[in-house]
Amino acid sequence: MSRALTRQVAQIRGALMAGNAQAALAGLDELTRIAARRGIDTPTRDLLEPALADLRTLAQASLKGAQQAAEQVRAIVQAARSLQTYDSLGQRHVNETRANAPQRF
Secondary structure: OOHHHHHHHHHHHHHHHHOOHHHHHHHHHHHHHHHHHHOOOHHHHHHHHHHHHHHHHHHHHHHHHHHHHHHHHHHHHHHHHEEEEEOOOOOEEEEEOOOOOOOOO
8 A cells, every 4th residue: 555545544543533523534535535646456455445444443433432422411411401309208309490401602
């Protein structure tokens, strides 16, 4: 595999490991441009396919982690919106609170 392709695969891998999706996408675009410009012969393809499969696995793991984090944030927000208390008899009482929903700016 050429040095440029190897370097680009390493940059994409680093971006995925760092959780930088935009850098990973930019790296994939650059990898595509390099491959289109120089072409890919059979030995290069044989080396590139496992590297791309590894990148795909990393991207899927990153997506799964992001989805789990989003679920945890939703659970935290839901817990923050309700206040659970217990009375002297051990009965649980749930009081809904009117907390403002988080907003993106």
